[in-house]
Amino acid sequence: MSISTSDDRREFPAVTDEELEKLRSMIGQPVRSDRPHVAELTPDAIRHYAYGIGDRNPLWTDPGYAPAHGRPQGAPPTALLAMDKVFSGYVTGLPGIHAMYAGASFRFERPIVAGDRLSGNAFLAELIERPSRFAGRSWQQIYEVPFTDPDGNLVCTGRSYCFRIERDSAREAKKYDEIQVRWTPEQIDEIAQRYLDEEARRRGNVPRFVEDVAVGDRLPQITKGPYTATTAIAYLLGWGGLYVRAHADAFDLYRRHPALAIPNEWGVPEPPERVHWDPDLARRVGVPGAYDYGPERVSWMGHVVTDWMGDDGFLRTLDVQVRRHNVLGELVTCWGEVTEVDTATRTVTVQLMATNQDGHESARGTAEVVLPSSAGSGA
Secondary structure, three states, X not given: OOOOOOHHHOOOOOOOHHHHHHHHOOOOOEOOOOOOOOOEOOHHHHHHHHHHOOOOOHHHHOOOHHHHOOOOOEOOHHHHHHOOOOOOOOOOOOOOOEEEEEEEEEEEOOOOEOOXXXXXXXXXXXXXXXXXXXXXXXEEEEEEEEEEOOOOOEEEEEEEEEEEEOHHHHHHHOOOOOOOOOOOHHHHHHHHHHHHHHHHHOOOOOOOOHHHOOOOOEEEEEEEOXXXXXXXXXXXXXXXXXXXXXXXXXXXXXXXXXXXXXXXXXXXXXXXXXXXXXXXXXXHOOOOOOEOOHHXXXXXXXXXXXXXHOOOOEEEEEEEEEOOOOEOOOOEEEEEEEEEEEOOOOEEEEEEEEEEOOOOEEEEEEEEEEOOOOOOOOO
C-alpha cells in the first residue's frame, strides 16, 4: 500500500498492508516503553523541566519557596511527559514511517509533587486512518498511559497520539510555503519586554477564588520564542527526547531498530528526531524547516493555566492539540479564556489557544481547574 509518490522518487519506506495489520494486532496490548528520562520528580528534575519550557514559577524552580508558604514543592503538571516515552510520542510499528506528535490529554487525581516516583503503563488504544491535507493518507495512533505511584495508586491518566505519515508523500504534498522570519533588534526588545511583563502577572501565592472568576475572563498571554535550535536543546535537557543517544548507546539503538537510522550528510546514522534541529531532514519530510517538539507545545499551554490559577489551584484536566509546525524563527503566543464556572464544585473550564506571529493557529486545547473558595473550602 503506497500513496502517490512514484518509486523512482521514493527516498523512505512506504506503508504496507502487512505492517498495518501487525500494528492493529497490538491494540489493547501493553507497550514496552523505552527507559524514562525521569524516574523520580527530584527538585533538579523539576527545575530542569520547568526551565526547558520557559516556566520560571518559583513553586517549581525554588526548593525554598514552597516550604516558606506551607506547601510541598510542586512540579509543572506536564513534567509527566518526561516520565514515559510512549506518552511523549515513542511509537511502535510501521518501521520507517514518520511519526508527528499531535496532542495529549491529562486527567489528574492529585497534583504531582517533588519526590513522586511514577510509572506509566502504556497500551495502544486506537489506530484510526484519517485523510490528511499534509500527507494524503495518515494514521492516528493513540496511546493510553495510566501513571501510578509505587503503591499502585492512580495519579494521572494520560492519552497521547501521533500521526504516522509517509515521508515522501508529505514532501510531495507541499502543504507548507517556505517560511522566512527575520526579527529586528527593536522587535526583539519588544519580545523581551513581554517576558518581563509576564513575570508580574503570575498569580503565585495569592489565591484565585472561584467566586471571583467569570465566563469571558481572559487568561494572560504567555510568549514562547522566537524558536531556535537552542530552544529545542533546552527542552531536551529537561524532557530527554525520544531517540537522542550517543556513541555505543546510539549504535545499539540502531541495531535493534534499523529504520530509525537515517544517514546524515557524512553518512553517519542519526534518528528521525533530528528534524527538530536539522532543516534539511525537515524539508525531506515535508516541513519547510526544523521545528519544535509537540510535547513542548503541550507544556506551553499548561504553563498558561498554572500561571493563572496560582499555587492554590489544581489542574484537573488538560487536553491540547498541536495544529501546525512551529519552525525555527517563529514566535508563538498562548492564552486562554474562561468558558464555564461551576461554583458548587469550584471547577472552572478554560479554552486555550495559541497562534504564531502571522496569526496562524499553532495549538488549541481545554483545561479544567479546581480553585479554592472564598468561603473557606480549599482546593
